[in-house]
Amino acid sequence: MKRLRLLPLDLDARRLVTAEGSSLAPTLSGLARELEPLMQRELPIPRRKARLTRVGGRCPVHGGLLEFDPWVPLAHYCERCAHAYTGVEHHDWWAMGAQLYTAERAVHAATLYALRGDLRHAELAVRILAEFADRYEEWPNRDNVLGPTRPFFSTYLESIWLLNLCHALDLLDVSLAPGADRVGAQLRDRVIAPSASLIASYHEGTSNRQVWNEVAVLSAFRVLDDQRAFQRRLDADQGLLTLVERGLLADGTWYEGENYHLFAHRGLWYGMQLLTAAGLSLPPSLGDRYAAGFITPFLGLLPDETLPSRRDSQYAVSIRQWRFAEWCELGFAHRADSRLAGLLSRLYDGSIARHSSARARSTADAERNEAPSSLSRADLSWRSVLMASAQPVDAGRWAPASTVLPSQGLAVLRREQGSVYVALEGGHSGSGHGHPDRLGVSLQTGDERWLQDPGTGSYVERTLHWYRSTLAHHAPLVNGASQPTAAATLLAFEERGGMGWMRKRAMIGHDIHATRTVVVCEGYCIDVLDWEPDASANAATDDITITLSLCGDASAVTPDGFAPATRPGAGRLEDGFDFLQQVESVEVDGTAMIDAVAINARGVPSQRARARLVLAANVPATLIKARVPGAPGCRETMRHVLELQGAAGRLVSVWYWQPSDALPAVERVVLNAMDVDAPLARVTSADGTTAVHGPAPHGWHIELLARHARSSVDLEGLIDMPTATADAEPDPAASRAAARALPLREVLAESDYLRTEQDWRESGSPTATVAVEADGPRVVVDVVAYTGVVVPPDGADNPLDNERAQVNADGVQWYWGASNGGWAQAALCTPSDDMVLMTRLLPGSWPLPEATWMALPDDGGWRARFEWRLADLPVAPDGTITFGLVVNERPPERVRRRGQLVLNGNRADPPSAAAYAYLRGDRQSPSHALRLRLRPERGPQLSGP
Template identity: 35%
Template structure:
């Protein structure tokens, strides 16, 4: 957020910068319908339900139209849904949209000299001040809230609400009556939000940001210290962005938490802590800004790891704005490491193809969203960019992603031209983690051949499918999903300028090695142990195809509530190795050579979220004490390079158009003998040192107390009869706190 002095400086910057002038014009145009009439303010608190907000016919999410409170259209079938549950689902986005519009209008009043916009912003602020206590703090899912069903949504809302009031006051456009109303709302919101500390969570970044904003509004030093510096405050939440920069819950929640962090950091600066002026904090934030760029898929979507939305472009306006604001903050200090990298990444995103816009709780600037794709542009972002983005993008080298190991995340990425392969070999990832250790992702030639499906709706039954091992390209044992546990990366080597790279990960008794060469990938899974176990490995291939080997499909068995049409492949003849599967999609082809004597199944399960259809997948099944599955994957748009493969002992021989290439697993290294010479890949990975907090403000102290032995168990009848009362019972430690609505 900004001061009155900074607003004056920003007006001069806008007058001198063509991009900022065009952004101001865009925001002025977007505000016109708001000035014509006051949008509807929901009469209801938002409600989370399984059927509200989705089409009764096909389950598609209904279109959010801020001007249509009681008629909600399905984008797929065109039917209009009505009813209180749909209205209350609509209310969630409407509350958020209205607060965002208040900030939008206030920014126009403060920076664009638009008194009518300021008046409409005051109307919205006053409307909520009059209604706020009518919304009950009940029917909540995740913490207290009046407008919503979860505390973090109240935080998102109040941040825009207080931002609007702050901008109006800084511009001298906030009257006393409106300010009194804002005071009442902010005070109650602080009580609700402060009553529910979620610990280390992506949502808590927004709760902290909201409390910091309210603290600055009231000049409350104690609340500011709690929101910014306490054990679960804004600064300590930087620990969620691990040493490699990526948030521990994956890219989807990384981007959400990063936007919350930057929002809170703006308010923290007004409270006296400039995160970008502190070298250590600035470095961690810079790593966080760059982390999604390092793991991005070739089509500039983020991989749907853990609980993530699938197929979401990183060129979405909300994400562009996050990097623009981050770049603006980096530029306020001495320009150095990070500034050019973020600028280069932004320039790559602005050159991306037109993107279908998505609905986000923390960014509703474009609602109602048009169904046609929208080219990414810095001159069509929201009011926050008008306040903080750089007047122009700094010059930078083109963005060139490289193979990389993100050690804290345990994500190893092997890039070769437009081909991307990654292996999950790290921590589970908390409550949003998936049982997908040693999952393999493959994206090549514009096709997401082996996707991580992410997660669909949290209130849909298929959530259990997407949170299963079977929905991933990851191994499982005993026919069950992996238990919640961590994997480790044992080796990674991607020599700069080289054609070969590899990674080996271990999870329990399993290890998986993926070797990337100029034309193909080698994929080897090994099971070790003293007992015989059932090993299964799914491959969820995109496109359409089948086995090329002569044979037939017979009914098979694969017990899972989401799986149907299970078949097993019976090859003709006795020599059935290797089995070759070919799939085609979008003018490209993937050939999968299976070099192990394993049972091959084919089945159907839910497709990737949003597809609305079933999809075919394959599964290898093998029982043994020391089992091994070997595969070669070749994506191409031309002639195939791999003509055959054989597996003998620890070696894999691959016949190519240029000759035979022999692969040897040497334990701690991988050796490739090609007609052109021998390549040795090593790179053992050391375990990361134990986590240390960035800032140790108040070291945690374990609770202490007296516990006396009694001769006979108390009756536990609601009285103190039978207890030793010589010492008081204290319930003042944080882990003893309980909240009752």
């Protein structure tokens, strides 16, 4: 018998270990029952292309995902409000799940035939593959959100879909299923080859999505028996091996966070099986990182058995789901890790109620979060049937201890048998899926969440900007602006059982660095935030405001006397202040106390838990409360925030909670933020013990006073060298190229075009001419775009995503900025009859230019003129200014923008190496701006009397 090309598996041997009486036999029987509906009915393959919209697939009341049922395409149920919603947007979202569900049933059925030989399963798999082969060309490759694709709206989804089809065909081929030769020829020609070519045309760098793109393309080449193409792709500079090396950090975690670790590592699992089947393997060091990746997501497990919602993670995901059990099974089969064995014992312990596992509605590897359930091996999928250990794992229950993952940025101290969880954030930035939450703190006691990371809800909702703001996290920010993208450095970590501490440092704003120290003891923790400007900075004390989110709602606050207030922040949507409602404030004089209210993972306030926050600062402070969005799927909540005035300062705070019955409660806290030579905090417990805390040369010193006895604890663990390297984004300052003299005339054509699905020629070869000249006290910009029929915006609201509606129309985006920084003025302009609709892209009341707009004859495109007063532009002292301009083009038959012509100040370095316009919205980097000279450089100025 031939061997499988995609899995390192001997099917004859596998048939023996999955035979009747084995621990995996119930899994096979359950999988067989789930295929029965497909035997009797028309396949749930949608006629329409899947589409992403703000509405589709989400409950309009709660915002949570609607239930997916492959057999109900027109009514979509919300479990929370017990209502079924209808509409084309919901159907188009259902189409994504239906495509993936049906593709997975093909490999599911092929697995059952390969192991049990039931002809009905072979016939079903062949029927699914044949229908996909007949239908693939019907779905149009257009109006996509993230990369070219036919059935979906993003390339990575087609990669998952194609990967399942490749595995199904491989299993049918090797098991000599009737009809496999015929359907294989059709599928290779009509789906696998063209789909692989489409996916290969789009590269997403080191994104988690690119893992799936790579594995799908490599698998396709194997199934196409194209060894040369397989090896060439594998050896490519940004191929699979590069993704493992650069994507997995030294601690074995995927750099974009736990949520994307789970997703990317599942893709890597397919890749590792593929390499092994091809007789290849990873270098040992990378192999160790990959193996560690099976357990690392669970090291930060919260006390309520959910994963932390760090970065762009879903909120409150329980590990008691079949997909996590399967992940532990596959990890243990790869390398026998006792922690994975202990997790499986925990998941299979039957300690919670049994519910539907939802495996029967699985949508391949684009899996959905489901309610926790009791589990067994019978809940596993085709992957475990083929690859899990033959015998069930037998081990004692495992729970994570205090831990630190310096590269990933997670540092956790646990108390009271793991029921108390305190974490300090900061490591790798997480890049595009990271959040600006360096030095954020999380605190949870049992099911009660006092300080939590909300993760991210829908990527197409406006609230995405809240969840991705510093203000939404319990982390410091400067002058109302979310933190810049940067890594944090671990400075100390030591765990002593009853006492431990951790310290991190990060840049939280321009020229401002902060250090946060968290000391965790039994029943309380001490939190010290220090900040100061760089030694070279000239920041005045009155010019700096540090903002720190303290906690959620409260039952009592001292001081009281809140009065209505406004807090605009720095003015950008991503700073989070636009989401504050019913804002009130009160000045803090001395010590403040907040009796906080905890919530559970569903956002329901706790009626029994008690915790108090006591704080004091050595700079003027203002306490603010406001209503803000709750965690995804939860109702709005009250948030308490502290503002601190000063370029340098210190905030000392203590959280204490009702501990377990075996521990004495805290009765009194005395803080010192003013005297640098005195201890910072004195904490007295009900048994009369007083702990006096303060920094020391070796780390942290705790003096313990109990009646007439005196002792001390010295926490060390200082780290001399940074364990996380800085990974700040490239300097966004404008190009330092020589300034261009006016008048200027540039023709934008093929080399300036950022595409979506179609390249420049396929898009009709659009061009634009841009002319800039200074006319006395005015600056004039003329744009003539030869882009065809002018398409105005489809109304003021964008139903597709959280970008402005004008992005998906013909129009122009212009940007002005000083040569030593980012943009100062920017607007998005689109036609409205014979007028120009202009929307400011940056905060401020700076003047908009005079503008005119006119369509060209014969639907050839449009022309526009913009006139500024020179005095209104942010011209640098040397007489130069940076300028950026983008022309958007959309034909009438599309609902999304097709491409962009981008004015580029550095022709030798294109604005995007991939030359794609996906996800750019109305954003344009200053790094490729033109530098223009508008007036002579100022000479030395004489000072007046």
